[in-house]
Amino acid sequence: MLVQRLLQGDRRAVARLISLVEDGDSRAYRYLTELYPHTGRAHIIGVTGAPGTGKSSLVSALAKVERRRGRTVGIISVDPTSPFTGGALLGDRIRMQDLTADRGVFIRSMASRGRVGGLAAATTDAVRVLDAFGKDKIFVETVGAGQAEVDIAKTAHTTIVVEAPGLGDEIQAFKAGVLEIADVFVVNKADRDGADKTVNALRAMLDLGTPIRARDGQAGDWRPPILKTIAIEEKGVEPLADELERHLAYLKSGDHLAARERERVADELETLLARELLADCLHRLGSDRIAQIVEQIANRALDPHSAAQLLARSADGIPVEGSAPTPAEARH
Amino acid sequence: MLVQRLLQGDRRAVARLISLVEDGDSRAYRYLTELYPHTGRAHIIGVTGAPGTGKSSLVSALAKVERRRGRTVGIISVDPTSPFTGGALLGDRIRMQDLTADRGVFIRSMASRGRVGGLAAATTDAVRVLDAFGKDKIFVETVGAGQAEVDIAKTAHTTIVVEAPGLGDEIQAFKAGVLEIADVFVVNKADRDGADKTVNALRAMLDLGTPIRARDGQAGDWRPPILKTIAIEEKGVEPLADELERHLAYLKSGDHLAARERERVADELETLLARELLADCLHRLGSDRIAQIVEQIANRALDPHSAAQLLARSADGIPVEGSAPTPAEARH
Numbered sequence: 001m002l003v004q005r006l007l008q009g010d011r012r013a014v015a016r017l018i019s020l021v022e023d024g025d026s027r028a029y030r031y032l033t034e035l036y037p038h039t040g041r042a043h044i045i046g047v048t049g050a051p052g053t054g055k056s057s058l059v060s061a062l063a064k065v066e067r068r069r070g071r072t073v074g075i076i077s078v079d080p081t082s083p084f085t086g087g088a089l090l091g092d093r094i095r096m097q098d099l100t101a102d103r104g105v106f107i108r109s110m111a112s113r114g115r116v117g118g119l120a121a122a123t124t125d126a127v128r129v130l131d132a133f134g135k136d137k138i139f140v141e142t143v144g145a146g147q148a149e150v151d152i153a154k155t156a157h158t159t160i161v162v163e164a165p166g167l168g169d170e171i172q173a174f175k176a177g178v179l180e181i182a183d184v185f186v187v188n189k190a191d192r193d194g195a196d197k198t199v200n201a202l203r204a205m206l207d208l209g210t211p212i213r214a215r216d217g218q219a220g221d222w223r224p225p226i227l228k229t230i231a232i233e234e235k236g237v238e239p240l241a242d243e244l245e246r247h248l249a250y251l252k253s254g255d256h257l258a259a260r261e262r263e264r265v266a267d268e269l270e271t272l273l274a275r276e277l278l279a280d281c282l283h284r285l286g287s288d289r290i291a292q293i294v295e296q297i298a299n300r301a302l303d304p305h306s307a308a309q310l311l312a313r314s315a316d317g318i319p320v321e322g323s324a325p326t327p328a329e330a331r332h
Numbered sequence: 333m334l335v336q337r338l339l340q341g342d343r344r345a346v347a348r349l350i351s352l353v354e355d356g357d358s359r360a361y362r363y364l365t366e367l368y369p370h371t372g373r374a375h376i377i378g379v380t381g382a383p384g385t386g387k388s389s390l391v392s393a394l395a396k397v398e399r400r401r402g403r404t405v406g407i408i409s410v411d412p413t414s415p416f417t418g419g420a421l422l423g424d425r426i427r428m429q430d431l432t433a434d435r436g437v438f439i440r441s442m443a444s445r446g447r448v449g450g451l452a453a454a455t456t457d458a459v460r461v462l463d464a465f466g467k468d469k470i471f472v473e474t475v476g477a478g479q480a481e482v483d484i485a486k487t488a489h490t491t492i493v494v495e496a497p498g499l500g501d502e503i504q505a506f507k508a509g510v511l512e513i514a515d516v517f518v519v520n521k522a523d524r525d526g527a528d529k530t531v532n533a534l535r536a537m538l539d540l541g542t543p544i545r546a547r548d549g550q551a552g553d554w555r556p557p558i559l560k561t562i563a564i565e566e567k568g569v570e571p572l573a574d575e576l577e578r579h580l581a582y583l584k585s586g587d588h589l590a591a592r593e594r595e596r597v598a599d600e601l602e603t604l605l606a607r608e609l610l611a612d613c614l615h616r617l618g619s620d621r622i623a624q625i626v627e628q629i630a631n632r633a634l635d636p637h638s639a640a641q642l643l644a645r646s647a648d649g650i651p652v653e654g655s656a657p658t659p660a661e662a663r664h
Contacts (some may be wrong), residue, residue, distance in 0.1 A: 050383065056481065273644060305361045305364060305604060
């Protein structure tokens, strides 16, 4: 029913399903299963970079260009560190105001409500919802450049890394492992002093980094272009949209897109599988047994690695709790 | 042997063991098991904040104060996003130069060499190594405020969140979920314009955030103090060290320290257990079977959530690969 409404273009159904996903509601998974055959058509674009680089403005400007080109757009703004509710990031709301009246655009903020590692998985699912909803271009904007961003970047076909001139310690920006995930670099706020310096520094890092990329078997013959934009004036954004198309065409040539998809699926499957296995195992062991083990570790009577191995083995095919060997036995 | 050398004060043994931990070398776990009974004495202090706040300078200054007070110090500098080797972050090296000649201080940088989620676990183990090595105060410095930082903060007894005036969009800094993890706030670079504004903004957020903390059952009657420092001039650092002591005393009063330790252990155990279970399961299923499933998901013949549930159930107590039901069977 929710799925039917969504496939028929009901925006409220989209919002509702994403909320279920965010809450980790078990109904979400049933709906996602139904939706899954309808996914796989959107071009998913990750946008990441340090605070203050103007990512939101850039995404807004890109969305407008795509709309002019006749594409529908989804925008997911992810804040891996906010414990607050998903719908209320004032800044994002203000920045994206221009777009909210356009029915061809769906905007959603997501925050970390649930458990560790849950946000990347929830974002993947939210992207999937917008994909099934028929959005042509889906932008996933993440704050910062931590592990969560790297995880989220993995769900994108094309990842834009945004820099801006004069954001303090330059080394910081380049330490961020972005070479591994960037398909396109953007130096935003390019009217500021030092824009060319930032471009040159990126180019130098790219020259240094190329062998690393090749060694990992990533990207191959794609060299990330470096573009200058002034997002709030919508300058340089058309050429950026062109580069996104060029990257998509590149992915579609040869096996690149399929290979990236397989990698993405394998990662996601591992994450979901680990979660299932852990939940099953904890359920079998029972909370008393777990509390007991935790106590022993806290008292230094058992170390965490040995405990994990022990529990993994003892939970194996033993549906009844209590039949696992005690840690003392296992130490001999 | 390595463990004996370490317990006798051999710094090279410490460096070697942390490298093994970082590499995920299986020998590391054996050594850690031996070391574990010698841990639990250090005061572990997490230091986190956005790039440009001066975390490294602050840690250096704190380390000097602790040394003057007769404590030995360990410093672990964590960069969750760098794909590069752990020992070579130029900036950190320069910033901590003053300390490297002091035998009472052990400094180590760690970067993300391995798998997702591996860094937080490796950091926990590295802290443990320095704890067993006898360091009184162990500072764990992390860049940024992403999920990795939150994970790492969980391993600390006391977490310092560092802010600085004038780092662009103020809202960004406060979105960072830091209220959940901060035991002490520091406004560093307090000689800059806007320092008091930052202090006031933090105080306002703290007033707003208090019910949230209480609801989660965290912290209880501890209200995080807000201190101003100028780390490079070593100003305000003595009072900060005093606050760290005060927080430790608070933790030791009542059940706080033990409760935090149990929470920490439970989290770590979950992470390690999930990893063990996943590795076992993938091993049993075999890579051909996994590749097959991944292909089916990529082709939209199966969705990832159903696949994960299926594999979790089929791997259950079936040590021989290939005997799991095919996804097609399982769908009926």
